[in-house]
Amino acid sequence: MTLSLSPVHDFDCQSCGACCAYSAEWPRFSLETDEELERIPADHVAADLGGMRCENDRCTALEGTLGKFVACKVYAVRPIVCRTCMPGDDECLMARERLFGAAA
Ligand code: SF4
Numbered sequence: 342m343t344l345s346l347s348p349v350h351d352f353d354c355q356s357c358g359a360c361c362a363y364s365a366e367w368p369r370f371s372l373e374t375d376e377e378l379e380r381i382p383a384d385h386v387a388a389d390l391g392g393m394r395c396e397n398d399r400c401t402a403l404e405g406t407l408g409k410f411v412a413c414k415v416y417a418v419r420p421i422v423c424r425t426c427m428p429g430d431d432e433c434l435m436a437r438e439r440l441f442g443a444a445a
């Protein structure tokens with residue numbers, strides 16, 4: 342019997358973090374309410390108030406080491422785009438490929 346696992350189920354976000362370090366244009370706010378935005382710590386919000394603050398494409402709320410162990414410091418109040426990105430979807434694959442190479 343050949344055991345084949347779908348790559349989708351192999352993706353472990355806590356040992357990745359690629360989508361959180363893909364582009365400063367990625368973790369932007371969209372349909373969040375004012376109340377939701379107010380819950381995001383101000384020091385992690387971009388100067389233009391339009392998204393998460395990033396340094397060199399990496400969201401400042403991401404702690405840890407990319408590809409090893411990462412965590413989102415604002416997980417409970419993270420923006421919508423962060424909630425809708427799913428392991429294995431197109432954005433995930435694009436981010437992983439850019440950070441870890443085509444075999445990621
Ligand atoms: S969604 Fe994909 S790119 Fe983002 S942390 Fe999870 S596995 Fe990595």
Ligand code: SF4
Nearest residue numbers: 361400402403413423
């Ligand atoms: S808010 Fe959290 S989940 Fe969203 S990009 Fe930043 S570190 Fe990643």
